[in-house]
Amino acid sequence: MAEFRMDKNESAEVFEKNKESRFPALQASPHLRRGSGTRAIMGNVLLALLPATLGSVWFFGPAVLPYYLVAVFFALAADALAQFLRKRRVDTFDLSPVVTGVLLAMSMPLGTPLWFAALGPALGILVAKELFGGIGYNFLNPALLGRAVLRLAFPQQMSMNPAPSPPFGLGQSVDAVASATPLITLKEGGTLSAADLLDSFLGMAAGKIGETSALLLLLGAVWLLAKGIIRLRIPLAFLAGIALMAFVFGGNEGLFGAGWQTVLGHLLGGATMLGAFFMVTDYGSSPSAPLAQILFGALCGVVTMLFRLYSPFPEGFTFAVLIVNFSVPLLNRVIRPRVLGEKNRSLLS
């Protein structure tokens, strides 16, 4: 745009004209925005999930791809349906349904009927999110709700844990029968060797499509942390809760009897890593004050371990976090940061 100088009257005239056309009203400050949108955040979450997603293709083969596609498609469809029913405009498309879809696909075992992958995200989004008023108002994690419903409705299929067969599923043939995951081994009183743990870390242990590799999930977590999309508070509290419970109650010979292998097994196995960095950190279903976040994270970890140790579900993460999710509105109501200059904060409103 060429620079031009106007004389006073002319410039004033342009200003007046402009004001009429664009800014009839005075505007409130601030007049600047950083401008990174919701979509950019969700896009970064997807990017962070990419290593584990690609990893799942390596471990299980292209057979996993339809799960992702179907889950994402139905997540989007459910979202569009909800927007339509609420007569909202769909053009504020923010990628969050895609995240829900991918997370759900990652938490299915290979070999389940594909329509599970359609049902899960659709239910998760319609029930957990839209029923409560849409994004930001949901206190239940949509991906977890979809997962819980599937687990309850189809316990048999959903608790399968095929063993990976890299590269691209061409290694040993995929064993569709439930094989022993690290958590099941622990549940049955077994112990894990260092080699088992390394498998768990790299992603060679049996498990769900996208949950097996702690390494690839951690890669994504580093991205999220570097981008400032999540903070360490909740994941650390969650992992600490798990580790502590595993150490105290996880051993076979009474309290405090757990070896480091058991503790690590709980930290690396099951949905722990996916959960720590991609699920308990979900914005809507976690509280916002720092203290409340720590409580929430720790509680998620502790309840997860209660499920793992004392219930018939060795992979009780899903139910545990959903249950703790119910405390989020309460936590937000009673805990807030101490305002600058505030003497004694009243905990209860």
Next chain:
Amino acid sequence: MPQKRPLGGIKTHGEWLLAGKQLAKPDEYTVFEPQYVFLPMLQHIGAPCEPIVEVGQSVKLGQPVGDTEEKVAAPVHASVSGTVKSVEEWPRVGGGKAITVMIQNDHRYSVWEEQGHGELPSASVKDRLAAIRKAGIVGMGGATFPTALKLDRGEKEIEVCILNGAECEPGLSADNALMIQQTQKIVRGLRYIMEICSAARGLIGIEEDKPRAIEKMRRACEDEAGIEVETLPSIYPQGGEKQLIYALTGREVPTNGGLPADVGVVVANVGTAFSVAGALAHGSALVNRVCTVSGDVLHPQNLQFPIGTLVGDLIEHCGGFKGAPSKVIVGGPMMGRTIDSLQVPMEKGANGILVYAQEHDHLYAESPCIRCNRCLEACPMRLEPWAIDRAYRKQKWATCRWLQAESCINCGCCTYVCPATRRLAEKIVEAKNELARQRKEAE
């Protein structure tokens, strides 16, 4: 080094925030002489003044043109010499109108005889406060609270007097230029303020992105007992009163209407200190100030101008608009106010003019809050903006109160960082006003 890391806020360097908005010469200011000045009778927080001049009367520079008996007020002085052309209602920045005295400048700048009484060396605190009031000095960082009242400590002990050399808003450099050009006078003003408050310590807080100002101030303070210059991180809103006190002393001004004096501190802007020095050393009234004209004007610069100069005249002096203008703001990008006419005068608290051309101006549509917590992390008061916003829109006043909505300083950080571009600050200020109204009603 400052005592405490600031809470929240936004780093001002490295952010794209101000790309292209920096001045070529942020360390200097030039003088602008308008044809007319428009002096609103209300340029401060408090009661408006009554005009005490008549149309056709000739006035001298520094002659009072408006005054009042009210306690919370500051008189208004002729900022040029010339003839009073009209006394009538005229629009102000921020909407609304005030009785305004319009003076045609005769460009002679002949000073009012009764003004210069020379220094008040041994004057009592009371006389000095009276002189400050007489000079019409108000907080020049934008708060415009009458300075004489602010410095009147009453029964309270003041230990530290703080000079605010952290620019109030990103993009402004008027205070920076003043610190570099008028170093001695500012330090002198601080000394006066310390004497008035009988405080032993003086601190000058300057953000680290102003190395020249820091250096000059340091040198000027070398022989000044009890006065130190502190470097502050460049984080907006470092110039907020509560934030500055917290950073420099670690003290927290109590919520619910607490004052800096409650924690033994008084804060003044460097511009205010400069005016105090002028008033007490030479008896001169507050007639000029410095502002930054920036954004989409041809020659962005710092200008010293007579108070009451029209916004349009300053823009014109800076070469006029660059590109078709779409928004003109008095103040800075974060807290400034848009104006709907260029014919509004710059008042005592006006520290900048910022112009946005159409290509730099965006309209932002709100989308739903995703509870990402960015607003909470950015809030320098440690509020939960998203929660106040939500409670306000549902009219849940008790929740708003519990969330301390009234502690909001309207810095705009929350709105700035929100990825859903929600108008948080705007709503929180509305909530705050509503709560204040309810409280008044209950009393």
